[in-house]
Amino acid sequence: MFLDFFGLREQPFGVTPDPRYLYLGAAHREALASLYYGIEANRGFLSLIARPGMGKTTLLFHLLAKFDRTARTAFLFQTQCSSREFMRFLLAEIGIATESQDFVRMHEQFNRCLVQEARAGKRFIVVIDEAQNLDATVLETVRLLSDFETPQAKLLQIILVGQPGLADKLASPSLIQLRQRITSVSGLSPLNRDEVGRFIEHRMQVAGYKGPAIFTPEALELVSQISEGIPRQINNYCFHALSLAFAMRKKTIDGNMVREVIQDLDISRFVSEVGSPRLHLGLNKGINDPFSPVEELTGVAREYVNAGISPENAGKDYLSPAEAIEHMRDVARLLHNWRAGGERQSA
Secondary structure: OOHHHHOOOOOOOOOOOOHHHOOOOHHHHHHHHHHHHHHHOOOOEEEEEOOOOOOHHHHHHHHHHHOOOOEEEEEEOOOOOOHHHHHHHHHHHOOOOOOOOOHHHHHHHHHHHHHHHHHOOOEEEEEEOOHHHOOHHHHHHHHHHOOOEOOOOEOOEEEEEEOHHHHHHHOOHHHHHHHHHEEEEEEOOOOOHHHHHHHHHHHHHHOOOOOOOOEOHHHHHHHHHHHOOOHHHHHHHHHHHHHHHHHOOOOOEOHHHHHHHHHHOOHHHHOOOOOOOOOOOOOOOOOOOOOOHHHHOOOHHHHHHHOOOOHHHOOOOOOOHHHHHHHHHHHHHHHHHHHHHHHHHHO
16 A cells, blocks of 8 residues: 555545545535535525535535534435335434334424424534435425424424435426425535645645645646546546556656556446447547547546547547447446346345
């Protein structure tokens, strides 16, 4: 492992949502402030909507830490469930064991807990992650939770967190009552080039690094473009770049090393060619080459298709960019269905 080699106490580019590693770029700082003041003002329903990998869960853990002494909190991840299952998950999260299937009784148990916390002078915050997976009937159950209140204040603050599909679901006419209760909608945008550099520097420092910058400007530029500024992607490329640097016994990561990591993580090398034209998977070495994916294009799918393709070869045995993007979406759907099938079989 590369920890000792780089003088690190711990892994700087891990996959767990550790709030110590949260880097507050402009969008993340704004979203955090909006959620914080929404809770402080007892606004009831709040929401946070962003693409996968943007750091939603890490930001929420950081937010809840601010209310650690003044609020009772529940963080729900199990969102593919019925209304009864949702209430049982919620009660279990706050330490109330119940085998009851009586919906009214579960509501009464939860209400008693809310009143108890209110009398103790504490807020009650429920965070529902991956809320885009909630069925419309369960979302209606969530809406009914907001009815727990006194004439002076809401007893419960609810934060709905999810991917853009959550916005699509909330826009449904059948959920207008829930949508009208959401008083704040926050989002997260990708980090820009400068923020990517500060993001990497921040995580390295939290992990204990005290030396000079490890990534060269060209390496940072490549990481920024190939990751599209998505924190989870940045972590992935940086982890493998550090691993490669350790294997090569180098203390500096340059552009060529990042290009090698990009090639190593190129999943398109393993995509089946059955039923679709062949994808050209080469990767140009020159950052200034007019067909270099990291210079002219955005999106991993575009990189896979355009890397190394010259105009005279376009339209022959290669996919067009639009066709390739659609192909990669099909592949992603197939992988999702395959994983879902495997999970059902193992269950």
